[in-house]
Amino acid sequence: MMTLGQQFITIGMCVLGTMLTRFLPFLVFSDKKPTPKYIQYLGRALPPAIFAMLVVYCLKDVNVAYGGHGLPELIAISTVVVLHLWKRKMLLSIAVGTALYMLLVQTVF
Template sequence: MSDMWYLTGFIAVAAAATFATRVIPFLFFHRHTEHPLVRHLGRYLPAAVMALLATVFLQRSATWNNALPGFDALVPAVLVVAIHLWRRNALLSIASGTMAYMAILQLNLIQA
């Protein structure tokens, strides 16, 4: 029974911490939305984070030593970019790229 309380407390603290990290910036920057630094970060930070995530994904997840080097990661990456440019919907583009990547892995389309 004590394990249940421990897990419940752990989940509650994790949820509160996650919620706080999402809310605090809105509370702090509410009055500073026109500040040049905030505008600069809002404009360039999302693209920089996505570029960093894509670089790490291509380095860590792709299979580079097969007949088609990087096919398993490059095809979903191109799909994400194409669908995002076409529909301008981040959820749709990320979901399609994830499904393509998982399909390539599950169907074993890459032979080492």
């Protein structure tokens, strides 16, 4: 069991690691001098790739070999996509998709 001081340092290391990754780009590229063209390009090109990566990240623990074989996720995501293309209402798409997913994992699969 860690001492209180060791726990404090451990939590501090988590904070330090997190804040370093959040602050570093802003420390390296300041408002005062122009950001390099390559970094500007990355700033524009990265977000769609990041959002795709985050969707995959959310689904990382889905196991296609067990349980629902990823079917509840597939059905719910398809519903979110179709509903959103139809109505373009963010909260509605999210609420219906989540409710459907909960219904599927709690009752069907």
